[in-house]
Amino acid sequence: MGLVSWLVLLPFLTTVAVVLTPASKSRNIRWVAALGTGAHLLLTAFVTWKYWQAASPDFPSMKTALATKLYLVERMPWFESMGIQYFVGLDGISMAMIILTSIIIFTGVMASWNVEVRTKEFFALLLTLVTGVFGVFVSFDLFLFFVFYELAVLPMYLLIGVWGTGPKEYSAMKLTLMLMVGSAFILVGILALYHVSGTHSFDLITLGQATYDSDFQRWVFPMLFVGFGVLGALYPFHTWSPDGHASAPTAVSMLHAGVLMKLGGYGALRIAVYLLPQGAQYWGLFFMAVTTINILYGSFGAITQKDLKYFTAYSSVSHCGFVLFGVAALNMMSFKGAIIQMFSHGIMTGLFFGLIGMVYGRTHTRIIPEMGGLAKVMPWLATCFYIAGLASLGLPGFSGFVAESSVFLGGFFGNPWHDITAMRILTLLATCSVVVTAVYVLRGLAKVFAGPITDAHFEHLTDATLTERISTGMLVATLAVVGLMPGTLINLIESSVYPLVNRLHAIGGKF
């Protein structure tokens, strides 16, 4: 049993431990979950160090590599007759995503400290979900990948349906069904790859060595991209997100917006672009246009929202648009930007939804016009909210700027396969969102936290508790570390981005 398997096994064991703890002791359950996820953070730190040791000597050679290089690999046959294996490992991109997930789940558990209804089931499902997420990020066998992918999506139905608020059954059903439709596309795409490659294998690296004719690439690429795009809030398949987030309990929103939506961008990059470079070259501009709609539409949509969660959900539609935009722009800088944006948006949205949950727990309202002047009674939460807001409008010093500037540069620099003028126009349209984002973020923040206190019972509200401070403090620190020292993340992912770009150039051709 290697280190990478432990990354998946640890949350699973924590789930088991939660299930075995007596349901009457909700305090113990929380502690078990907190210890399990805390241990996972330490494990992740250790694995990162191990990964760095193993991978850093190879960095120079990766500049020309055509296949992504995996480290700490574990491989076992599973259904040998069909070429399905248990194949896990790490490259820079998945390492970054593992770090993100580990931080979000720990802070999510901290932020759910006061869940009192069916505590045991809640944490058990939450940890099951995150087991799936970790599984997705480490699997390099597409069958295994898909199993984990489904494991990550399904518990969401129960988590929203049982612990949610508002029209929760409707939202849960809508979210699950829409994501299932996306999964169906992905499954068909994966099976098509398996058959056409003729390799009798689901192994990503092996599949990457096969050749696919350009007609095949042309029809499978959009299928995979849209399939993953549904989870990444690709327009117009994003509408599960506002309802789903609004109904979901705090930790679920955090995990869903923070991590699960990243599976979309991750899958699109890792599977669709990696395996089907010609398909990507054929469709790139089209998807850039669609994601430009995402970016602008999401940000304009957020301006008039009244509910803080809808507000953040629309802002996520806009920000996730940057991820897919970067993936579709097909060059070094845009890919890097997309990955950094996944990380950055994950942390930022986790922070946003965590804070909204904390504020809601106190004011019992999420309606922006009903709030006002909260900074006076909850300075800690207000400060964190302002930081999250400034980070989300791309203020340098936080990770969002690094990501967005990379994506913009990537889009503006263009690639050899698309009309550069069209790419530039789309990029310029996308840059306009930085102003719109400033408008809605500052309007929302000013209404909720600044000004005089609008409701007498707000006067007696309390500021963040210790667990809440740990949770928000960690997320803020992460945003700042990546923003101030972007090299930390860039060094981690860069070597794994080269193969993606090199494949495009080596296998590519003009249509």
Place this chain on the structure above:
Amino acid sequence: MDQTMELGFALKNAWLILALPFFSFLIVGLFIRPLSKRAAGIVATLAIFLTACFAYRLAYEYFFTLPGALEGIHKAFVPWSVEWLRYQENMVVSLGILTDPISVMLMVVVTTVSSLVHLYSTGYLHGEDGYGRYFTYLNLFTFSMLGLVTAPNIVQMFVCWELVGASSFLLIGYYYDRPSAVAAAKKAFIVTRFADLGFLIGMLILGFFGFQFFGELPASVTQGLQPFDFMFLTHPEVGAKFLAQGGSFLGISLVTLSMILIYMGAAGKSAMFPLHIWLPDAMEGPTPVSALIHAATMVVAGVYLVARMFPVFAVSGDALLVVAYVGAFTCLFAALIGCTQDDIKRVLAFSTLSQLGYMMFALGVSSFENPLGYTASMFHLFTHAFFKALLFLGAGSVIHAVHSNSIWDMGGLRKKMPVTHVTFLIATLAISGIFPLSGFFSKDEILSAALESGHTNIFVVGLVVAGMTAFYMSRVYFVTFWGKHRTEGAHHAHESPPVMLIPLIILAVFSIFSGFIPFAHFVSLPSPHGGEGAAHGGIDLAVALPSTAVALLGIGLAAFFYSGDTSRIEALSKSLGVIYTTIKNKFYIDEVYLFVTHKIIFRFIAAPIAWFDRNVVDGGVNLSAWGTRKAGSGLSRTQTGQVQTYGSWFVSGVLGILLVLWILSFERH
């Protein structure tokens, strides 16, 4: 820089100029502030004083000890830099410090004014709840501003540019329970953000061509540089490449386009028309903040950016013309409004706009053949920082005493507040351009630059505005300090505490003497062919005499209208009618903006999108769910459980298939 050259302590450890305020910000904000507010103020202030001492030392080493320095040759070099953000190969952004005459000059200005404002604030905000928070922000601002002026590449400039914007936002909104302050903070951020969009796009264009030229130019040019570095972008070879590039967009050449976009960012920060609307509202912040950020330092960042990119602007003459005319227009426009405002800080704000207009058009009229404007602009930036900060701090002292911003609530403060009075008078004379105060020298240099470059119209605007400046500043001075006490507040006013007066006195000294610095010796436009440009200083009587005359005229008029009885001015403003109200309402530009944002963007773009999303896109999703359900329930009707029904379906199915096969068999034959 040669490896062999001996650098002094400060140049060798130049990173300290950023590290000191940054770590002070972190330590004060995270650790000291929660413990003790007073300690937070003291530590923050000491840290900035230390930074100021360091900046002086650095300036001394740079201007006096480097080889050639005494002959007036000041080379640009980067004493410290580290890799910060690696976009891709040959596209690396470093964090570093660029020392050249203008950056070193601004380091001195920023740290001087900042440390005095810190000191002043310990008195001004004494006993307030947000004391610790205030000093944290102020430290953050100082760090960001120093990062901006020392930036060796355009990305670091942009990063710090946004950070000063954010700290300005936080400080304007310092009184966060006051809706007007919150609105002003929001407005400042959003307007400058809109302008920064231009900066960002300009940066993308420059980055792209910079990267392209970087690959084409010989190593002698690119050695040790990156495409985003100013030293690369402003290199004459790059300028030549830009010209040779050709290509245009809407009939505007690429270099002009990118420089106009960059200028848009500069115009936003320096509040040039029509992006000026945020600056008067920004006066909602505490007065020391207005002195530091909205008068002396942050708002000159736009001027500084244009100066920094000057060689590229010069490649595109059209972009420089835009700079010149927008500057001249703002200069006049703001002075007009300044004559009618009643809030002492707003008068000063419009005066800042007007003076920034001077600095901008001075840059706009200069060229490599005629480099005087460049020196003059930087000179005016230098002197203006001191006398404008002094005016604001003096205004703060008065507001502190009277508890009102309106000049009509003051009056007769001459005797009650002698130190404030004298220092304010010095600053008023300095900004009016009266010999031998500093404003006289710098403003005259700007005017002679405009005249020499052949822009006579701009020269006339500058001259007229010089008179208007003297008029509106003297108006404030007379109404505030002369006449009778108009309110109880003014009657009970008393002089501010020493921590507030010491900065006033120091700034007054600077305002008097900084004009005598042989500025051209230190700061002049580096000529494209190496060596220094031949800017000359000195007084040009053909300009000095008329400008002094209009200044005296302005002061005389103000004395005539405002020093005692004010009925004459009331009659005058009444007789002007609509013209007066239009000017007083700032030409209704705010209303236009409000209309565009609220009525057009929110109502006709944002709200319909939200509706469309809920009803059309999501409606489609719900429709497909509804359709599926209906189809399911419709089909479920066929499951009746009756064998007869199933049997009849079966039989008709078999018959149907047979029919199809029968028809197909015909086709085959």
